Amino acid sequence: MKAAPAQPVRAPRKHHPRLAGLAYLGLRAGIALLGVLPWRKQSDFAGWLGRTIVTRSPRLMARVVTNLAHVMPATTEAERERIAVETGDCFGRTALELFASRRFEANHPWNAPTGPGLAAVRQAIAAGTGAIVVSGHYGGWEATRAWLKEQGRPTATIYRPLRDPRLDEFYRESVAYTGSPMLPKDRLAVRTLVRHLAKGGFVALLVDQYERNAPALDFLGKPAPTTLVPAELARKFRVPLIPAFATRRDDGRIDIFLDAPVTGDSARAMMQGVNDSLAARVRAHPGQYYWLHRRWTKDLPGFRDTGRRKSRRKPRR
Secondary structure, eight states: OOOOOOOOOOOOOOOOHHHHHHHHHHHHHHHHHHTTSOHHHHHHHHHHHHHHHHHTOHHHHHHHHHHHHHHOTTSOHHHHHHHHHHHHHHHHHHHHHHHTHHHHHHHOOBOOOBSTTHHHHHHHHHHTOOEEEEEOSBSSTHHHHHHHHHTTOOEEEEEOOOSSHHHHHHHHHHHHTTSSOEEESSHHHHHHHHHHHHTTOEEEEEOOSOOTTSOEEEETTEEEEOOOHHHHHHHHHTOOEEEEEEEEOTTSOEEEEEOOOOOOSSHHHHHHHHHHHHHHHHHHOGGGBOTTSOOSOSOOHHHHSTTOOOOOSOOOO
């Protein structure tokens, strides 16, 4: 029996300061120019741009199609292409909401939350005991944080810093407007969250990113490394762990749904409950999920070599 061929090692993508600088300036200028339009037109333009970027990029289309084939093999080619278009649309609108948070909040495009978790959130607010609200890269997830800010409970959160420091600062300042502290993902972040929860603060986390050393839990029928930190903190501080989802509507509004607080006899069981809650939303609205990231494994065929270009430089003699 022949051994499986070794997979190529992904070379780290190089950072090009000049290109990053142009991207930063272009993004700031674009966000500023869009500000002259009504919010709905701003969002529609961002959705169009997101659709265009995703559908015209072989690399991004490969990611969407590969992920869908992995966890939803029954989908047809036409269905995967349709979902890719919707994913790009949602991606563009979300990017605008992240980088133009003040305008997003001022225009208030979300509806009052519903769902069995609403009572638990209100109870935590009234008691000043805090809560951990979890979601995934689904729909207009920033709407939930904006609503909590309206209730007087801005949320602490963790993010992965962007490579370009100017772009990262722009992003961090905008997202922190909706809630702080906004913590770069490192060992100190969890310590800061612990202090925040101990004071009765609210925490909002996206929990659907690949975690190399995390246990593999089921997500959409396939094992996906999933952090246990949100459930461990909820158990430690005896605060509710509430899945929240912000689903986009055709009229431009966003419906916020707060699911029932997740319970279980272990952090692993609780995070499996979170994955199941998110999976139900993704199955109902697959086009609103962020199919562009490596959620399940780093070794799917559509991710191995895409995005890597061979150097055109001639070898030195």
